[in-house]
Amino acid sequence: MVTDVLAEDLQPGDLLELSTEFGTQILRLTVVQRRTHGIKFTGLNREGIRYSSGMKYGQLARCVRA
Numbered sequence: 001m002v003t004d005v006l007a008e009d010l011q012p013g014d015l016l017e018l019s020t021e022f023g024t025q026i027l028r029l030t031v032v033q034r035r036t037h038g039i040k041f042t043g044l045n046r047e048g049i050r051y052s053s054g055m056k057y058g059q060l061a062r063c064v065r066a
C-alpha cells in the first residue's frame with residue numbers, strides 16, 4: 001500500500017516511491033539528513049543503484065507500506 005507522509009517523517013529503512021528521469025523507482029532509504037531548508041536522502045533501488053535527492057519540509061513523500 002502506498003501512503004503519503006511528510007518529508008520530515010522519513011526514516012532510514014523506509015521504502016520511498018521516487019519519480020526519476022528513468023521512471024518511478026522504489027528506494028530503500030539508507031541516509032536521511034535534516035537540513036536547514038529541507039530533507040536530503042540517499043537510497044538504493046532493487047538493482048542496487050544509489051539515488052540521492054531532497055525535499056522541502058512540509059512536502060508529501062510517497063512511502064510503500066506493507
